[in-house]
Amino acid sequence: MDLGVTALDTSSNYFDFRSHQMLARTAGDLLPKFTLSTKVGYFPGPDGAEHSLDPIRLHSAVEQAAKDLGREPDLVFLHNPEHSLREAAPHHHDLLAQACTALDAAAAKGLCAAWGVASWDPAPLLHLIDTTAPRPAALMVRAGLLVGARTLDAADALINAWCPGVGTVWGMTPFGGSTSAPVWDRIDPRVFLRNNSRLSRVQAAFRTAYHLPQVDSVAVGTDEPAHLSELVGALAGEVEMRTVQEYRNLLRARSRGQPD
Numbered sequence: 001m002d003l004g005v006t007a008l009d010t011s012s013n014y015f016d017f018r019s020h021q022m023l024a025r026t027a028g029d030l031l032p033k034f035t036l037s038t039k040v041g042y043f044p045g046p047d048g049a050e051h052s053l054d055p056i057r058l059h060s061a062v063e064q065a066a067k068d069l070g071r072e073p074d075l076v077f078l079h080n081p082e083h084s085l086r087e088a089a090p091h092h093h094d095l096l097a098q099a100c101t102a103l104d105a106a107a108a109k110g111l112c113a114a115w116g117v118a119s120w121d122p123a124p125l126l127h128l129i130d131t132t133a134p135r136p137a138a139l140m141v142r143a144g145l146l147v148g149a150r151t152l153d154a155a156d157a158l159i160n161a162w163c164p165g166v167g168t169v170w171g172m173t174p175f176g177g178s179t180s181a182p183v184w185d186r187i188d189p190r191v192f193l194r195n196n197s198r199l200s201r202v203q204a205a206f207r208t209a210y211h212l213p214q215v216d217s218v219a220v221g222t223d224e225p226a227h228l229s230e231l232v233g234a235l236a237g238e239v240e241m242r243t244v245q246e247y248r249n250l251l252r253a254r255s256r257g258q259p260d
């Protein structure tokens with residue numbers, strides 16, 4: 001809050017399925033001051049986490065989230081629906097529509113203010129969208145320089161098909177989960193900035209993530225307040241869109257015929 005951050009994103013399965021309780025216990029008094037989003041779709045199972053799009057389980061998970069957090073979340077994402085849909089053919093079309101209807105009903109009942117879809121791999125969802133089923137108010141997709149051409153194109157197509165111009169689009173994992181991966185030593189993301197001298201490499205990578213694909217917000221993970229401050233400072237940077245376009249063309253050319 002001191003840094004001007006106003007949104008917190010979590011998930012029912014983070015922290016060994018205890019993230020909601022931990023948040024409420026650690027910062028319950030502050031939670032009303034943040035916009036709070038979470039995700040449902042993973043459930044505790046015999047071998048760890050299991051994925052499910054069962055409408056009854058999803059509805060209960062939203063109910064449980066509000067109870068454990070001590071307040072209704074502002075946004076609940078259906079977490080990686082593609083995970084279950086891969087195994088569900090040929091009924092996956094109906095399954096996705098039923099899951100969307102369940103989250104829409106939870107929002108209508110006041111268990112959350114709005115609902116969305118978070119997808120790690122949006123490509124399989126593209127042909128499953130039922131335009132007669134409720135539409136998500138927000139989408140969350142991977143963003144940043146480490147996202148491959150196929151996923152970027154699929155994310156753009158999903159945004160256009162599901163909530164063109166009306167929904168909020170979130171990016172996630174702008175560093176692909178780690179800033180110490182060897183790839184970050186080999187590139188200088190400041191080439192994507194208009195005035196590239198003022199920001200650090202990490203700041204430039206974060207700022208550029210807002211345009212790969214085009215998103216309104218980016219969910220980033222950090223345990224270090226100084227890192228968060230650095231990322232907030234990055235928002236002042238300006239990205240050169242021609243360079244982003246050129247980069248996407250290069251990614252497409254390189255990945256032609258290869259998976260991400």
Ligand SMILES: NC(=O)c1ccc[n+]([C@@H]2O[C@H](COP(=O)([O-])OP(=O)(O)OC[C@H]3O[C@@H](n4cnc5c(N)ncnc54)[C@H](OP(=O)(O)O)[C@@H]3O)[C@@H](O)[C@H]2O)c1
Pocket residue numbers: 009010079080118119120172173174175176177178179202219220221222223224226227228230231
């Ligand atoms: N749908 C899904 O399946 C899925 C999966 C994973 C993540 N997500 C979403 O994406 C969000 C972020 O993902 P993530 O945390 O896995 O990956 P990430 O944000 O790409 O990377 C997190 C890493 O970046 C480091 N970092 C952040 N700021 C830094 C800075 N200024 N300088 C140096 N290092 C910095 C953090 O280290 P420090 O802690 O040291 O700062 C942390 O190790 C999650 O909260 C979630 O919303 C979704």
